[in-house]
Amino acid sequence: MLENLRKCLETKIATQANLVQLRGQKRTIITCMVKNGVIEEFSNVALGGVGARVLVDNKSWGFSSTSMVDASNLEKTLVNAVKLAKSSSKLKKQQIRLASAKTVKADITLNAKKPLQNFSADDIAEIPLDACKGAREVGQRIAEAKATYISIADDKYFLSTEGAEIHQNITRVVLYVDIIAKGNNTICPASESLGHAGGLELFDKTSPYALGKTTAEKAARLLNAKAPPSGKFRVVVHPTLCATLLHEAIGHPLEADLAMSGGGFGNQIGKFVSSKLVTIYDDGRVEGGLGYFPYDDEGVECKHTVLIENGVLRSFMHDRTSAALSSVSPTGNAHAWDYSVEPLIRQTNIGIEAGDYAEEELIEDVKEGLFLEGTFGGQADVNADFTFGFQSAKRINHGKLTEELRGANVAGNAIEVFKTIDAVGKDAVLRPGACGKFQFAIQGRVVPAIRCEIMVGGMGE
Amino acid sequence: MSLDEKWMMLGDYVRKTIRKLERKGITHAEAFFTSTRTTEVAIRNSEILTQNRADDDGVGFRVVIEKNKVGFACTNELSEKAVLEAGEKALAIAKVSSEVPNFALPAEGTTSKVNGLFDVEVAEVNVEDVVDIAKRAIDAAEEYDKRVIAKDGRVVFMAGWRGVVNTLGVDCEERETRTALYLAGGGEHDGEVTSSCSDYTFKRTPNLNPENLGENVAKKVISMFNPKPITSFQGTVIFGPEAVSYQLCDVLVDALKGENVIAGRSAWTRRIGEMVASENLTITDSATLEGGFASRSFDDEGAPSQNTVAIREGKLESFLHNATTANALKTKNTGNASRFPGGLDMVRMIVGNGYKAKPEVYPSNLVIQPGNKSKETLLAEIDKGVLIEYMGGFAQAGSGLISAQLSQAFYIQNGEIQHPIKGGMVSGVAFDWFKQICGIGNDSKQFVNSFVPSLMVGNVKIIGA
Numbered sequence: 001m002l003e004n005l006r007k008c009l010e011t012k013i014a015t016q017a018n019l020v021q022l023r024g025q026k027r028t029i030i031t032c033m034v035k036n037g038v039i040e041e042f043s044n045v046a047l048g049g050v051g052a053r054v055l056v057d058n059k060s061w062g063f064s065s066t067s068m069v070d071a072s073n074l075e076k077t078l079v080n081a082v083k084l085a086k087s088s089s090k091l092k093k094q095q096i097r098l099a100s101a102k103t104v105k106a107d108i109t110l111n112a113k114k115p116l117q118n119f120s121a122d123d124i125a126e127i128p129l130d131a132c133k134g135a136r137e138v139g140q141r142i143a144e145a146k147a148t149y150i151s152i153a154d155d156k157y158f159l160s161t162e163g164a165e166i167h168q169n170i171t172r173v174v175l176y177v178d179i180i181a182k183g184n185n186t187i188c189p190a191s192e193s194l195g196h197a198g199g200l201e202l203f204d205k206t207s208p209y210a211l212g213k214t215t216a217e218k219a220a221r222l223l224n225a226k227a228p229p230s231g232k233f234r235v236v237v238h239p240t241l242c243a244t245l246l247h248e249a250i251g252h253p254l255e256a257d258l259a260m261s262g263g264g265f266g267n268q269i270g271k272f273v274s275s276k277l278v279t280i281y282d283d284g285r286v287e288g289g290l291g292y293f294p295y296d297d298e299g300v301e302c303k304h305t306v307l308i309e310n311g312v313l314r315s316f317m318h319d320r321t322s323a324a325l326s327s328v329s330p331t332g333n334a335h336a337w338d339y340s341v342e343p344l345i346r347q348t349n350i351g352i353e354a355g356d357y358a359e360e361e362l363i364e365d366v367k368e369g370l371f372l373e374g375t376f377g378g379q380a381d382v383n384a385d386f387t388f389g390f391q392s393a394k395r396i397n398h399g400k401l402t403e404e405l406r407g408a409n410v411a412g413n414a415i416e417v418f419k420t421i422d423a424v425g426k427d428a429v430l431r432p433g434a435c436g437k438f439q440f441a442i443q444g445r446v447v448p449a450i451r452c453e454i455m456v457g458g459m460g461e
Numbered sequence: 462m463s464l465d466e467k468w469m470m471l472g473d474y475v476r477k478t479i480r481k482l483e484r485k486g487i488t489h490a491e492a493f494f495t496s497t498r499t500t501e502v503a504i505r506n507s508e509i510l511t512q513n514r515a516d517d518d519g520v521g522f523r524v525v526i527e528k529n530k531v532g533f534a535c536t537n538e539l540s541e542k543a544v545l546e547a548g549e550k551a552l553a554i555a556k557v558s559s560e561v562p563n564f565a566l567p568a569e570g571t572t573s574k575v576n577g578l579f580d581v582e583v584a585e586v587n588v589e590d591v592v593d594i595a596k597r598a599i600d601a602a603e604e605y606d607k608r609v610i611a612k613d614g615r616v617v618f619m620a621g622w623r624g625v626v627n628t629l630g631v632d633c634e635e636r637e638t639r640t641a642l643y644l645a646g647g648g649e650h651d652g653e654v655t656s657s658c659s660d661y662t663f664k665r666t667p668n669l670n671p672e673n674l675g676e677n678v679a680k681k682v683i684s685m686f687n688p689k690p691i692t693s694f695q696g697t698v699i700f701g702p703e704a705v706s707y708q709l710c711d712v713l714v715d716a717l718k719g720e721n722v723i724a725g726r727s728a729w730t731r732r733i734g735e736m737v738a739s740e741n742l743t744i745t746d747s748a749t750l751e752g753g754f755a756s757r758s759f760d761d762e763g764a765p766s767q768n769t770v771a772i773r774e775g776k777l778e779s780f781l782h783n784a785t786t787a788n789a790l791k792t793k794n795t796g797n798a799s800r801f802p803g804g805l806d807m808v809r810m811i812v813g814n815g816y817k818a819k820p821e822v823y824p825s826n827l828v829i830q831p832g833n834k835s836k837e838t839l840l841a842e843i844d845k846g847v848l849i850e851y852m853g854g855f856a857q858a859g860s861g862l863i864s865a866q867l868s869q870a871f872y873i874q875n876g877e878i879q880h881p882i883k884g885g886m887v888s889g890v891a892f893d894w895f896k897q898i899c900g901i902g903n904d905s906k907q908f909v910n911s912f913v914p915s916l917m918v919g920n921v922k923i924i925g926a
Contacts, residue, residue, distance in 0.1 A: 029812055039559040041819055044534040044550045045812050046543075047519075063513035067537040080514055087588040088502070088509040091596060121557040144724050148808050176807055180726055180859060187726065187859040230693075230888060230924050261506050261612045261647070340515050377805065379853055381656050382612075387854030387866035387886075409854050409864035411886050440810045457864030457886040457924055 001026070001069055002167075005050065005159045008074040014161055016082050017054040019098070023297060024050045024069065024157040025339040030116075033148040034128035037136060042125065050074055051339040052081040059096050060089040065340040099323035099330050101300045103162050108294050109169040112199025116151050116171050119200060124149060127200075127208050131177050134212030141220045143182035147212060150174050152442075164299040172290060172442065173202045174432055177212050181219035188406065190219035190374065190391055195432025195442070197292035218374075218392065221404060228393045228405040228458035234369035236362045236451050241390050243431040243445040244375040247350055249386035249414025250280060252437070254307050255333070255345040256322035258382040264415065265384075268313050275421035276311040279353040284332050289349035289444030290432045293335065297343035302332035307350075319345050337439040344438060351446030355424025362423050362451050364399040370456065371396055376407065384414040393456075408458040417452050425449035464584075467518055467539065468496045468622040472634070474544035475520050479626055482548050487526050487555075489566055489628050490548070493761060493800060494520035495815050497621030500588055502595045504614030504644065507603060509595055512588055520544055521800075521816040524551040529564040531555055533819050563789035567764035567798075569630030575766065577752030580666045583638035584620035591616050594671045598644050601675025602682075606648075609679045612657055614644040616669070625763035633759045642669040646678040650686040656868055658682045658851075663754040663907050681850070681869070688883035691872050692925040697846035697899070698887065698918050699839055699873075702906040704849045705913045710827055711804070712861045712891035713744065714910075717771050718822045719786030719797070726859050728892055733777050738895035740775040741832065747912075748796060748825035755825040755910050762798035762820055769795045771827075783822050799823035803910055805855065824910050831914040832901030839900045839917050841876040847923055848873055852887060861891040867923075884926025894918045 001024045014020045026048040033041040049067040052074070056062065062085025066077045131147035151173045158166040174195035181188045192215040196202050237245060253264030260266065265273055274280075284293040284302025293302050298320050306314050318326065319334035322345065334343040363371060371394040378388020393405040425448035433443045462470075475492045482490040496518040503510040521535035532554030536547040599611040617640065624634035645659035658681035662669050700709060721727040729737055748766035750756045758766055762784055770778050782790070783798035801814045802823035812818050840848065852865035867885040871878045894916075902915030 031808055031812060033808060037559075038561060040561060041808075042532055042554045042558045043812070043819070044547075044554060045817055046534070046536045046538070046547065046550075047817070048538060060509075061511040063511060065513075065515045065517075067517060067519070068539055084512040084514055084588050087512055088592045091509060091592065093508065121554060125557060144726060150808060150811055152811065180724075182725065187728070189857065189859060230886075257505070261610075340517065342511060342513060376857065377855075379855075381853075381868075383654060383656055385656055385853070385866065385868070387864075389854070389857065407857075408862070408888075409866075409886070411854070411864075411866040412884070434807060434810065436810065442811070455884075455886070455924075455926070457888045459862070459864075459888060459890075459922075 002157060004069060004071045004074055005157055007071050008078055009159055009161055011075050011078065013075065013079050013082055017056050018058050019055040020161045021053045021298065022050060022159045023339050026155040027338060028153045030124060030151045031148065032125050032128050033146065034132045035146045036144060037132050039125055049339045050077065052078045053342060054081045054085050055096060056082060056085040057089045059092040059094065060085045063342045096321055097324040098320040101320060101330055103164050104295060104299055104301065105165045106295065107167045110171060110197060112171060113201040114199040116153060116199055127175060131175065131208035131212035134209035135177065135179055135216035137213060138216040138220050141181045141183045141223060142179060142216050144180040145212065145216060146178040148176045158297065158299045160299060166295050166299055168294060170197055170292065171199060172197050173200060175208060175211065177215045179216045179219040181223050184223045186223060188219050188222045190215050190222065193432050195290045196288040197290060198288055222392055222406050225404045225406045227460035228370065228408050228456055229460050230456055230458045232453060232455050234366050235454050236366065236371045236449055238373040238449055239429045239431060239447040241372050241375050242447045242450055243433055244378055244388050245414065246352060246447055247347060247433055247435065247445055248378055248380040248388060249384050250418060251347045251350045252380055253382055253384045254316055256316040256318045256326065257345045259316050260322065261382055264382050265313055271313055272311050273313045273415060274308050274311045274418040277355055277421055277424050278308055278311055278418060280308040281306050282317055282333065282347055282350045284348035286349040286444055286446060289430060291348035291443035293348055296332040296334045297336045298334040300330045300332045300334065302348055305331040317345055317347065319343065335441060337441055341439045346437065346441050347443050349444035349446055351428065352424065352448055354426050354428040354448045356426050357423045358426060359449060362425055362449055363396055363401060366396045367398060369396040371401060380414065386414050387411040408456060410454050410456050412455045417454055420453040421450050423451040464496055464498050464620060471496055471518055471520065471539060472624060474541045476626060478545045478548040479628065481545065482524060482552060483628055485552060487524055487552065489525040491523045491566055491627040492520050493625050493816055495621055495623050497619055499617060499619045500586060500591050502591045502616045504595050504599060504611055507599055507611050509592055512592060519816040520547060522548045522551040523819060524555045525564060526555045528560045530558045531561050531564060532558055535816050563785055565784040565788035566627050566629055567631055567762050567784045567794060570765045572633055572758045572765040575749050575751065575756045575758045577665055578637045578756060580638045582667045583618055583640055586618045586667065591618055594642065594669055598642060598671035598675040601672040602644060602646050602679045605676050605679035606683055608648045608650060609646050609682045610648060612645050612647045617641045625759065627763060631763035633763050635758055638665055639754065640664045640667060640669055642671060642674055644674055644678045646682045648682040655682055655685040658685060658869060663909060665752050685869065685881045688881040690883045690926040691885060694845065694923055695920055696923060697843045698921040699848045700916045700918065701848065701850040702904060702913050702915055704852050705916050706908040706911045708852060708856045708863055708865060709891055710911045710913065711856045713827065714824055715859060717781045719780050719782040719790065720822050722780050723786060723789050728859065728861055729777055735777055736775045737777045738772055738775045739898035741901055742772055742775050742895060742898055743830040744772040745770050745828045746781055746795065746797065746824045747828045750826050753826040754907055757825065760796040760798040761800040764794050764796040764798060766796050781822050781824060783820055786822055797822050797824065827911040829913040831903050831905045833903055834900060836902050836904055836915050839902055839915065840873060842900065843873045843876060846873045847871065847882065848878065849887060856891060863891050864888040886924040888922050888924055894921065
């Protein structure tokens with residue numbers, strides 16, 4: 001593939017563009033989904049192709065992708081990209097400037113402790129089977145136990161007419177456990193996940209069996225729990241839920257493309273936008289983070305970017321275009337899900353710096369509130385208005401955790417919610433995450449527990 | 462190479478592979494394959510952001526060996542060798558897989574053509590024409606009112622082929638085109654930025670009517686100026702078509718899917734023949750709807766399309782099935798195998814749709830039979846309530862629990878809209894709401910997998926901010 005990509009950059013058509021970026025990729029995804037002890041889906045997905053992105057007349061982008069990667073088809077794809085870019089060039093009012101980035105030549109392979117290629121299909125199947133086994137041992141009330149193993153092996157090239165030539169070879173592994181408990185005339189779901197960039201050493205600390213079992217125990221327990229109340233509460237947000245809150249409601253408005261479209265954090269650099277206890281960063285180099293990317297899909301090095309420092313807005317996440325508009329350096333946040341789509345500004349591993357509160361200390365100052373745990377995902381808009389689900393809650397009464405309650409949704413405006421943070425937990429944990437901003441992405445989150453005020457939409461009293 | 466030439470080539474490799482697999486002692490083999498060409502223009506902050514074209518061809522094989530052990534593998538490499546390798550990988554995986562109870566594939570059947578699925582103008586579109594549609598949508602929104610900004614949008618033109626071949630005699634293929642226009646706008650008024658307001662059009666033809674859509678988006682944005690908070694109350698809610706399509710249909714689909722019924726996970730398990738909704742509610746799955754966005758003459762396993770009445774006047778009549786779920790419940794296959802299901806399944810988001818995944822049960826066009834009242838007539842009947850055009854969040858699978866943000870909603874008093882609502886949520890169990898439906902609009906709208914009107918529901922809990 002590398003030779004064909006190099007040749008493509010040397011074709012005559014490449015000279016018609018201000019910039020050509022070629023991304024070649026081979027991706028192998030193995031999925032093994034076990035439901036109630038039966039392997040229901042075992043798949044090998046082999047995908048490959050090249051995406052050509054071009055800038056013409058310094059104001060118009062074009063992009064074209066193909067799965068046929070021979071030299072002649074690559075050239076045709078590039079011709080298409082140039083034609084597409086020119087099609088709207090005349091309509092464009094504004095020039096596109098790109099922030100300069102170091103021209104990188106790099107060859108990176110992630111060395112996993114337990115590389116995927118050392119394991120057979122039988123070994124792989126054992127992973128979700130074990131998780132299911134752990135779940136089913138909880139008993140009759142587990143109506144459905146589903147465990148899904150996924151590995152993604154990416155072999156990626158980035159070449160540009162600026163001279164970049166980057167090869168990245170990275171594997172990722174995730175395990176999802178989804179439980180549905182039934183009884184007491186009701187149905188109750190619970191889910192958990194593990195995931196990282198690396199190999200099967202993912203399961204050295206937490207076994208699939210243990211993950212299955214604890215998740216199923218929770219779902220079974222919640223069958224007897226009451227619904228949470230509704231209204232505004234003082235809450236302690238467990239890292240599992242804090243991860244979603246951070247990513248969806250604070251992370252997205254800190255993405256420069258969304259920030260520049262108005263609302264949220266726009267035009268507030270240097271101003272207090274959050275509680276002084278809050279420092280937020282994005283870091284593509286967090287070891288083991290599911291969002292581990294040494295270089296982004298514009299060839300820019302990923303690094304540790306402080307976004308909010310002690311409550312003050314310091315930076316957005318940028319690609320080369322938004323960085324130029326803001327007269328700053330790009331932050332390595334241009335990522336594409338695969339070769340067939342264009343890079344967008346995405347989070348890598350977004351994190352909150354740990355504070356100094358132990359979990360008990362977070363709880364003991366709350367007179368009447370809720371401890372919210374687990375996530376069912378959610379959504380937020382550029383104004384940081386969010387809605388998302390938590391899996392369970394515990395009532396806090398005079399500084400003590402009391403009865404366990406079922407899940408519901410929380411909603412509000414995250415910027416307002418983050419201003420109410422009055423304590424940050426001391427243990428930041430690495431969580432796997434995913435995002436669907438126009439295209440899919442897998443990402444990491446590094447999050448402690450936080451204490452704040454939030455609106456809960458429960459059905460109970 | 463043209464789309465049609467690639468399609469011929471792919472079909473040839475696929476059929477050769479199926480014949481080779483047949484000689485390897487398998488029980489069944491199936492191939493699902495597509496060739497598509499998609500042209501897309503993206504809008505960002507009043508400008509055309511980018512235009513892109515994707516050519517994609519691929520095939521996914523399911524190979525079944527003794528004891529119903531199934532393996533799946535796919536490739537998007539258009540070569541005889543890669544296609545054969547994918548077939549062989551599926552066989553190798555089947556050998557380490559476990560028995561799938563009641564596994565079945567459809568046998569050869571008679572499919573009848575559904576009209577209005579292909580439009581040559583879409584297939585042969587020039588990117589300039591797609592750019593023009595985007596431009597007209599932006600202009601229509603921003604010229605309607607200067608305070609409105611077209612923040613985000615997409616115009617998509619897709620042409621493609623879809624085919625299924627299996628060792629039970631199924632060998633069918635169909636050509637189709639799809640077009641879609643999406644525009645989201647926002648606006649600033651008195652220093653307050655509205656949340657984003659969007660509209661969609663899903664078609665098979667190039668007639669996306671961008672002026673109309675742009676103007677609608679602008680009207681929506683302006684309608685959200687000067688929002689006010691409300692206090693909590695129980696009242697009548699009108700769910701607009703988008704709110705019905707986005708969250709209420711998700712609950713319906715979850716309860717109607719054959720696999721959920723088998724797992725006992727559907728709230729309507731063993732309730733065929735019972736009243737599950739208000740008697741003014743009739744719901745069909747209509748795969749043969751002429752020009753419908755999700756219409757098709759055969760499903761994604763090759764079973765012939767049909768119309769299935771799921772709920773007739775409130776009474777549950779049928780679930781939705783593919784070959785396997787129908788076999789498990791010893792009932793008729795309703796032709797609902799889908800390789801393009803909606804929903805938020807993580808595996809599917811990682812792996813992708815179409816040839817990259819095995820089929821699930823999902824509606825084609827889920828049609829809620831419209832009523833005969835306009836939205837204004839419905840509104841006039843309400844003393845105190847809320848009109849919800851769009852609600853954020855999502856429904857909880859199984860339980861039907863919805864606690865959603867009032868993203869675009871209006872407070873109603875004495876039959877009239879008073880003001881847009883700031884903050885607040887709506888909370889309840891969608892299965893209860895279906896029983897409390899007291900009015901249905903005549904304003905049906907096509908979404909990706911549904912065609913639905915406004916629903917008016919009594920006694921719904923609204924939480925103030």
